Amino acid sequence: MAKTDIGPLDYKTMLPPVISRNYGKWLYHEILKPGVLMHIAESGEALYTVRAGSPRLLSTDHIRDICDIAEKYCDGYLRFTSRHNIEFLLDDKSKIDPLIAELSSRNYPVGGTGHSISNIVHTQGWVHCHTPATDASGPVKALMDEIYEHFTSSTLPAHVRIALACCLNMCGAVHCSDIAILGIHRTVPKPDNSRVPNTCEIPSTVASCPTGAIRGDMKNKTVTINDEKCMYCGNCYTVCPAMPIADPENDGISIWVGGKVSNARSAPKFSKLAIPFLPNNPPRWPEVVDAVKNIIEVYARHAKKHERVGEWIERVGWERFFTLTGIPFTDAHIDDFDMATETFRTTTQFKWG
Amino acid sequence: MTKPKTPLLDQLEDGKWPSFVTEIKQAAQKSPMAEDLLAQLELSYHDKIGHWKHGGIVGVKGYGGGVIGRYSDRPDIFPNIQAFHTMRVNHPTGWFYKTDALRKLCEIWDKHGSGLTNLHGSTGDAILLGTTTEHIQPCFDDLSAAGFDLGGSGSALRTPSACVGPGRCEWACIDSLDICYNLTMEYQDQIHRPMFPYKFKIKISACPNDCVASIARSDFSVIGTWKGKIIIDQAQIATYATTDLDIQKEVCDLCPTKCMEWDGKTLKIHDGDCNRCMHCINLLPKALRPGKEKGATILIGGKAPIVQGALLSWVIVPFMKLTPPYTELKDLIVRIQDWWDENGKSRERLGELVSRVGMRVFLKAMGLTAVPQMVKAPRSNPYVFYWPEEIEKKEVK
Numbered sequence: 241m242a243k244t245d246i247g248p249l250d251y252k253t254m255l256p257p258v259i260s261r262n263y264g265k266w267l268y269h270e271i272l273k274p275g276v277l278m279h280i281a282e283s284g285e286a287l288y289t290v291r292a293g294s295p296r297l298l299s300t301d302h303i304r305d306i307c308d309i310a311e312k313y314c315d316g317y318l319r320f321t322s323r324h325n326i327e328f329l330l331d332d333k334s335k336i337d338p339l340i341a342e343l344s345s346r347n348y349p350v351g352g353t354g355h356s357i358s359n360i361v362h363t364q365g366w367v368h369c370h371t372p373a374t375d376a377s378g379p380v381k382a383l384m385d386e387i388y389e390h391f392t393s394s395t396l397p398a399h400v401r402i403a404l405a406c407c408l409n410m411c412g413a414v415h416c417s418d419i420a421i422l423g424i425h426r427t428v429p430k431p432d433n434s435r436v437p438n439t440c441e442i443p444s445t446v447a448s449c450p451t452g453a454i455r456g457d458m459k460n461k462t463v464t465i466n467d468e469k470c471m472y473c474g475n476c477y478t479v480c481p482a483m484p485i486a487d488p489e490n491d492g493i494s495i496w497v498g499g500k501v502s503n504a505r506s507a508p509k510f511s512k513l514a515i516p517f518l519p520n521n522p523p524r525w526p527e528v529v530d531a532v533k534n535i536i537e538v539y540a541r542h543a544k545k546h547e548r549v550g551e552w553i554e555r556v557g558w559e560r561f562f563t564l565t566g567i568p569f570t571d572a573h574i575d576d577f578d579m580a581t582e583t584f585r586t587t588t589q590f591k592w593g
Numbered sequence: 594m595t596k597p598k599t600p601l602l603d604q605l606e607d608g609k610w611p612s613f614v615t616e617i618k619q620a621a622q623k624s625p626m627a628e629d630l631l632a633q634l635e636l637s638y639h640d641k642i643g644h645w646k647h648g649g650i651v652g653v654k655g656y657g658g659g660v661i662g663r664y665s666d667r668p669d670i671f672p673n674i675q676a677f678h679t680m681r682v683n684h685p686t687g688w689f690y691k692t693d694a695l696r697k698l699c700e701i702w703d704k705h706g707s708g709l710t711n712l713h714g715s716t717g718d719a720i721l722l723g724t725t726t727e728h729i730q731p732c733f734d735d736l737s738a739a740g741f742d743l744g745g746s747g748s749a750l751r752t753p754s755a756c757v758g759p760g761r762c763e764w765a766c767i768d769s770l771d772i773c774y775n776l777t778m779e780y781q782d783q784i785h786r787p788m789f790p791y792k793f794k795i796k797i798s799a800c801p802n803d804c805v806a807s808i809a810r811s812d813f814s815v816i817g818t819w820k821g822k823i824i825i826d827q828a829q830i831a832t833y834a835t836t837d838l839d840i841q842k843e844v845c846d847l848c849p850t851k852c853m854e855w856d857g858k859t860l861k862i863h864d865g866d867c868n869r870c871m872h873c874i875n876l877l878p879k880a881l882r883p884g885k886e887k888g889a890t891i892l893i894g895g896k897a898p899i900v901q902g903a904l905l906s907w908v909i910v911p912f913m914k915l916t917p918p919y920t921e922l923k924d925l926i927v928r929i930q931d932w933w934d935e936n937g938k939s940r941e942r943l944g945e946l947v948s949r950v951g952m953r954v955f956l957k958a959m960g961l962t963a964v965p966q967m968v969k970a971p972r973s974n975p976y977v978f979y980w981p982e983e984i985e986k987k988e989v990k
Binding site: 241242243244245246247248249250251253254255259263264265266267268269270279287289293294295296297298299300301302303304306307310311316317318319320321322324326347348349361363364365366367368369370371372375377378381382384385386388391405408409410411412413415416444447448450473475477478479481486488489491499501502503504505506508509510520522523524545546577578 | 601602604605607608609610611612613614615616617619620623627630634637638640641642643644645646647648653654655656663677679682683684685686687688689690691692693694695696698699702703708709710711712713714715716717722723733734736737738740741742754756757759760761762763765768770774777778781782785801802803804805806808809810816843847848849869870871872875876878879897898899900901902903905938939940
């Protein structure tokens with residue numbers, strides 16, 4: 241019988257000696273070049289970090305390759321970031337360039353630091369999820385190919401955090417990203433009356449609906465949906481597998497902008513809707529890639545130094561954001577869920593676009 | 594065996610960014626499961642729809658979570674992924690690894706699963722992607738023998754996560770790694786045996802830059818901060834002034850509280866006006882450091898949209914000192930969870946519950962005193978509730 245509740249491996253046994261010696265005693269850091277950090281401790285010792293991009297979905301053989309590199313240059317010490325990057329941790333400055341040369345020869349992008357676009361936080365999509373409205377890895381790969389140079393350089397006004405979630409459940413919690421790519425459904429789930437009675441609990445299915453669109457049909461031991469009230473969140477499907485919502489022709493992607501998590505300068509904020517719907521067009525989602533590139537390019541041209549996407553938009557105004565990006569504004573952009581009126585313009589102060 | 598034809602996915606091997614398709618193909622050289630996964634994914638790319646069935650309960654002895662059941666909806670074509678379950682392995686705090694640990698993980702996963710992983714999943718766990726029902730328990734046995742344990746899933750405490758903190762960062766105001774590891778070990782039972790109304794997430798960032806998105810992604814957010822003066826090294830300020838960094842324009846003018854003055858020689862900070870946003874410290878790391886009295890702001894309620902809309906965490910304790918064994922912090926967590934467990938409806942997150950019953954009720958239950966730091970502004974509507982004991986009663990004779 242296996243031991244239970246032993247908890248994770250103790251991180252203290254995973255730290256490189258230079259970190260153990262200087263734990264909690266770091267003085268300052270510099271970005272030596274894109275993808276390379278130098279942290280100096282009070283003791284005067286230096287820790288160097290080389291950051292490389294990864295597809296997040298990794299085979300065990302690839303992980304072994306990463307281990308080979310870490311053993312060759314970093315005595316076997318590495319870490320991963322919250323955005324799926326790999327960080328090689330070194331205490332010998334002379335090994336940085338040979339490490340980068342080897343990473344480059346193996347096609348690892350080195351970067352993701354400073355005013356760059358780091359790796360895209362993303363979810364499982366069609367690879368492994370049961371509720372996706374789009375794929376995750378595919379759109380991410382297609383987009384990162386196109387904005388690769390923003391990962392390996394640091395030339396934007398500020399860093400731009402992009403995240404992708406393949407449905408509203410948002411395993412990737414994309415709702416506070418500079419640019420969020422969100423899979424959405426647009427059609428009402430269809431209860432399978434032959435399966436609902438045996439598969440689903442009616443009261444919890446009814447309770448799962450945020451808009452009260454689901455009613456119990458106790459006579460037939462199933463549920464009915466008020467189509468007009470349904471906003472396609474898919475929450476009922478999570479509770480009741482017998483009411484599928486996926487719809488290949490109508491599922492797709494929405495784009496949200498201007499969120500942030502950090503408290504630097506302005507407070508953390510949600511991303512807001514920029515583009516309500518773009519089609520799923522695998523394998524390379526050209527409409528999505530073009531839309532995101534356009535937003536990045538307009539932002540790069542107009543934002544002031546250190547301004548995050550949301551800070552730039554709030555300075556110039558949302559009306560100007562739509563003019564500058566050429567994105568059409570529609571009634572879908574105007575909130576009609578709880579607290580919607582808080583977003584209505586209750587002043588005569590606005591720009592003409 | 595003939596290799597599956599994947600003309601759509603093959604197009605995602607072009608381009609400079611590392612390709613997940615290459616990863617699946619690499620695993621497929623050894624694993625028939627990975628090969629069927631590749632073929633099913635190609636079908637999804639063709640059909641524009643996922644081909645995984647909903648749910649299915651699988652697990653290991655003694656736990657109620659940590660394994661996510663997954664079944665193909667086309668087992669007739671893809672028999673090797675008829676069952677293709679996920680195992681969540683609790684990552685070492687801060688995602689630090691020595692390669693021998695990663696190699697061991699790979700060895701176990703090659704023995705029991707598809708050879709495909711996520712480093713890492715959204716909760717922070719190392720995700721082992723795809724195994725059969727028969728292999729779950731033996732895989733867990735091998736993981737446990739090697740010192741690994743599973744993370745949380747379902748209506749449980751999810752695997753807590755933390756920023757790199759004092760492991761590398763000069764801005765760390767709290768030991769995010771130790772707090773995270775300590776809480777993870779303390780709450781093993783809550784992680785492994787779902788017993789709450791819904792999921793509960795704890796994330797710990799060591800400064801207000803919030804590198805693990807604690808404020809957006811956790812029901813219970815711990816964010817390092819400080820009291821007292823920002824420590825200034827004027828000599829280093831002078832050095833920065835000789836670089837192409839414009840202290841007035843890039844630092845002072847962008848300060849949200851305008852609490853800084855720069856006369857070309859000396860930087861003055863009116864610390865009483867500072868809201869500790871980190872902007873100046875981020876820009877001048879050699880010259881400015883967080884103040885000496887360090888601790889954390891505790892916030893609650895953060896979550897993604899499902900069910901009642903997304904929430905950002907809000908302040909409930911403006912400042913808490915955090916030193917081992919973190920008794921005050923743990924007392925608060927337990928009080929909150931007990932109250933939520935008692936009052937929350939099924940699938941109601943903590944933030945939604947507080948939003949439904951009101952902060953007034955929450956604060957009273959927690960024994961916390963209302964302070965202005967908890968709100969952006971006081972209420973503007975007059976619909977104020979009072980507790981019965983606050984109202985003078987006339988004796989009726």
